[in-house]
Amino acid sequence: xxxxxxxxxxxxxxxxxxxxxxxxxxxxxxxxxxxxxxxxxxxxxxxxxxxxxxxxxxxxxxxxxxxxxxxxxxxxxxxxxxxxxxxxxxxxxxxxxxxxxxxxxxxxxxxxxxxxxxxxxxxxxxxxxxxxxxxxxxxxxxxxxxxxxxxxxxxxxxxxxxxxxxxxxxxxxxxxxxxxxxxxxxxxxxxxxxxxxxxxxxxxxxxxxxxxxxxxxxxxxxxxxxxxxxxxxxxxxxxxxxxxxxxxxxxxxxxxxxxxxxxxxxxxxxxxxxxxxxxxxxxxxxxxxxxxxxxxxxxxxxxxxxxxxxxxxxxxxxxxxxxxxxxxxxxxxxxxxxxxxxxxxxxxxxxxxxxxxxxxxxxxxxxxxxxxxxxxxxxxxxxxxxxxxxxxxxxxxxxxxxxxxxxxxxxxxxxxxxxxxxxxxxxxxxxxxxxxxxxxxxxxxxxxxxxxxxxxxxxxxxxxxxxxxxxxxxxxxxxxxxxxxxxxxxxxxxxxxxxxxxxxxxxxxxxxxxxxxxxxxxxxxxxxxxxxxxxxxxxxxxxxxxxxxxxxxxxxxxxxxxxxxxxxxxxxxxxxxxxxxxxxxxxxxxxxxxxxxxxxxxxxxxxxxxxxxxxxxxxxxxxxxxxxxxxxxxxxxxxxxxxxxxxxxxxxxxx
Numbered sequence: 001x002x003x004x005x006x007x008x009x010x011x012x013x014x015x016x017x018x019x020x021x022x023x024x025x026x027x028x029x030x031x032x033x034x035x036x037x038x039x040x041x042x043x044x045x046x047x048x049x050x051x052x053x054x055x056x057x058x059x060x061x062x063x064x065x066x067x068x069x070x071x072x073x074x075x076x077x078x079x080x081x082x083x084x085x086x087x088x089x090x091x092x093x094x095x096x097x098x099x100x101x102x103x104x105x106x107x108x109x110x111x112x113x114x115x116x117x118x119x120x121x122x123x124x125x126x127x128x129x130x131x132x133x134x135x136x137x138x139x140x141x142x143x144x145x146x147x148x149x150x151x152x153x154x155x156x157x158x159x160x161x162x163x164x165x166x167x168x169x170x171x172x173x174x175x176x177x178x179x180x181x182x183x184x185x186x187x188x189x190x191x192x193x194x195x196x197x198x199x200x201x202x203x204x205x206x207x208x209x210x211x212x213x214x215x216x217x218x219x220x221x222x223x224x225x226x227x228x229x230x231x232x233x234x235x236x237x238x239x240x241x242x243x244x245x246x247x248x249x250x251x252x253x254x255x256x257x258x259x260x261x262x263x264x265x266x267x268x269x270x271x272x273x274x275x276x277x278x279x280x281x282x283x284x285x286x287x288x289x290x291x292x293x294x295x296x297x298x299x300x301x302x303x304x305x306x307x308x309x310x311x312x313x314x315x316x317x318x319x320x321x322x323x324x325x326x327x328x329x330x331x332x333x334x335x336x337x338x339x340x341x342x343x344x345x346x347x348x349x350x351x352x353x354x355x356x357x358x359x360x361x362x363x364x365x366x367x368x369x370x371x372x373x374x375x376x377x378x379x380x381x382x383x384x385x386x387x388x389x390x391x392x393x394x395x396x397x398x399x400x401x402x403x404x405x406x407x408x409x410x411x412x413x414x415x416x417x418x419x420x421x422x423x424x425x426x427x428x429x430x431x432x433x434x435x436x437x438x439x440x441x442x443x444x445x446x447x448x449x450x451x452x453x454x455x456x457x458x459x460x461x462x463x464x465x466x467x468x469x470x471x472x473x474x475x476x477x478x479x480x481x482x483x484x485x486x487x488x489x490x491x492x493x494x495x496x497x498x499x500x501x502x503x504x505x506x507x508x509x510x511x512x513x514x515x516x517x518x519x520x521x522x523x524x525x526x527x528x529x530x531x532x533x534x535x536x537x538x539x540x541x542x543x544x545x546x547x548x549x550x551x552x553x554x555x556x557x558x559x560x561x562x563x564x565x566x567x568x569x570x571x572x573x574x575x576x577x578x579x580x581x582x583x584x585x586x587x588x589x590x591x592x593x594x595x596x597x598x599x600x601x602x603x604x605x606x607x608x609x610x611x612x613x614x615x616x617x618x619x620x621x622x623x624x625x626x627x628x629x630x631x632x633x634x635x636x637x638x639x640x641x642x643x644x645x646x647x648x649x650x651x652x653x654x655x
Contacts, residue, residue: 006113014038015119015138022347023123025132029347030123037120041083043438047128047358049330051447052150055079055438056131058122059086060109062148063438064156068446069188071297073156073234074180075195076188079438086111089180091133091146091158092276094256096173105257108135108144116140126351128358129331130324141166142283151323152330154315155296163288170283175256177247177276177293183215184232184297190221197221204248204268204275211244212237212311214304215273233299234273237311239320240291241279249274292320331358334431338366339477357473364470365432365460371480373428375404377458382422384506385599389418406480417556417613418600424487424556427505432460432467434502461504464492464525468503468532475536479543486536486548487557490619495559495604495612496566497626498526507599510562513582524564524580529623537620551616559604559612563587 004011018034033039036058046054046064054064061082065072074089086109097104106116119136132147147159158178164170182191183202190198201217213236220228238244248268253276256262262278281289299307335341340357342350368374375397383390396412397404409426413419436445448459462470468489475482492508493499501523502509514520540548551557563586566572567579593601604612 004113006115009115011113012115012117012139015117015136018119018121022126025123025125028125029351030125030130030132031351033122035120036122041086043079043082044124044131045128045437046131046148046150047331047362048150049129049327049332049334050150050152051449052156053445053447054148054150054156055082056090056148057083057086059083059111060090060133061085061088062090066155066297067448068444069191070186071184072182072186072188072191073295073297075182075191077191077438082438085180090178092177092179092250092253093144093146093160094175094253095142095144095162096175096256096259097140097142098171098173103259104140106137106140106142108137109133109146126347126354127328127331128355129328136165140170141168142170142172149324149327151320151327153323153326154294154320156294157320157324158293158295159290159320160293161288161290162283164283164285167285169285171280172283173278173280174241175247175253175262175276175278176291177274178236178295179250179272179274181215181234181236181273181275181295182297183217183230183273184234184299185217185220185230194221199272200270202269202271202273204273206246206248206264206266207237207308207311210237210308210311211239211241211246211277212308213246213248213275214299218269231301233304234295234297235299235304235307236275236293236295238275238277238291238293239311239315240289240317241277241281244277244279247274247276247278250276290317292317294320334358334361334366337370337477338474360470360473361431362433363435363462364467364474365427365429366474367478367481368428368430368456368458369403371405371478372403373405373426373458374402376402377428378404378409378426381426381505383598385422385425386418387598389416389422392416393419406484418611420554421487421491421556421558424484425491427460427481427484427488428458429460429505430456430458432462434461435463435466459505461502463502464499465528465532468528468536472532472535472539475539479539482536482540482543483547483551486533486540489533489536490616491558492560493529493619493623494562495622496524496564497529497623498524498562498564499529500560500562501525507602508560508562510564512587522564522580522582524562524566526623526626530627533620533623548616553615553617555613555615557614557616557619559614561586561590561602561604563590 014035014037020032020034022029023032041057041059044056046056051067054062056062061084063072063074063076063082069076093108095106097106117138121134123132130149132145134143134145136143141164143163143165145161149157149159151157160176186198201219201221203218204213204215206213215234217230220230222228245264248265249271252262283289332341335354335358338357338361340354342353344350379390379394382393393412409423413423430449433445433447434443436443448457451457471485475485492503500508500510511522513522563583565581565583567581572579590602600611606612
């Protein structure tokens, strides 16, 4: 092997041989990956018990924000670009170690060759909401850690620590911060297609006498000749470094690298947002210096002054830690409610069960408060689906305690088919979001857990297949809602024996055909109906023997009306790859019914315009008959009906 030099310094390989596995860190178990830089870049997620989302690359690149990609703190891109963003986005740290004769520049986690003997480790706690990068510089006798955490009060928290491993004190000068911060109000579309124009609208302003800065758009991007002021902001601030200078751009990083003077910045316009703090301090042998940088989005005229006042009064490391801890407790509470907390002799098995449960409830949601729910939310649900019925329910339900159970609303609904149906279909779920991550950009996620006034929002959404497989597991923890899951399942299916694309609290969604969009297709799915429904029916029989029998002849069930129409037999024979027509006229008729009635307008109706009601026996027989009707001798059951654009991989043959 050749000896390579960088200038007159030999390039040194990373330290080898460190062990990976479960380690104790800050009083809790973490999984450690040693020498992670020798692996191909990989994507990680940092979870939260609130509405935070964060995706990180092992290169250091990241994206994060609140609720959805339109409220991003760092740009939301596909995972390949997040890997590449390690040099442009997220954390950046420069350390100057001052010696008697020379000064040593160290840039932790930088890519490329190094003249130092380095060791890098990655730590993630078993709950999945804390992540720490560590770099040990054996030549300088220093270790730097950069941890990412979340808190509902302070947003996204980067915790940094520099520790002296040597026997002599070290004089250090640190420049540390965040790059490519987004002002609030930048949508994903702007990030992807208008990034250069967007930079021209960015502005950052330091808060006087504070290590804090506000990031805004000079105006909302628009081509109209009208004022459009941005009234909400992103804020970043730091604590833990006394007398720190603040920089609002990357313009002076090279000056710091070359030992030149660095001056504080009060204003930055027309360039990517950044927040850096610079401070010099002495590290005694065995001692460390810890500091925090916090950033958050969507800071409005009320919240921002309150936060700045709090920062001015002094936010301690303990207060930040308490905010992080409160978020961790909320996460464990959500997972524990779905039976995700175990204690076994195998720590990895325990952690695996926790993460499986966590990702299950992140998709399908978990229940708000066991079997209790606020009556106002139930009435809101009913009003969204069928406005006239809301008033009838309101008269029957007692508002005094504000809480109800499934049994009480079911009793109040007795005797009215639509009221019984809606009582059965109500699912007070929270924490749900559609499947979506940077590797699947066509699936947009949104973590809707708060109403505009800040109160808790009960909401769920998911693709048909995803959400019912999640609910199957959730029903083991909440068997009292099994029949509600079944009702939601059968009522969302169509009279053709197929199912819509997506299930949400507010009804069903289907794919709309856009003839000029090559990614626009429609598929009429039925390939998951029998097995998913069978599992739910078996669970009902196990937990509530005989209960389903009471619904077999009760006409409180309905059909969803998806505006797809299957071609007649002759047309199917002529072209079996083009079997579905999008019914634009029916789509308009559905929209009119929804506007007049609510989500019940998406249900199939009889010739007189009334909702078509059937019993459970019919709902169970129909998908079975459809599958038998689609039987191909020697081939199996043809499960999907689709447009010709769908390739053969989407055609499921089950033998």
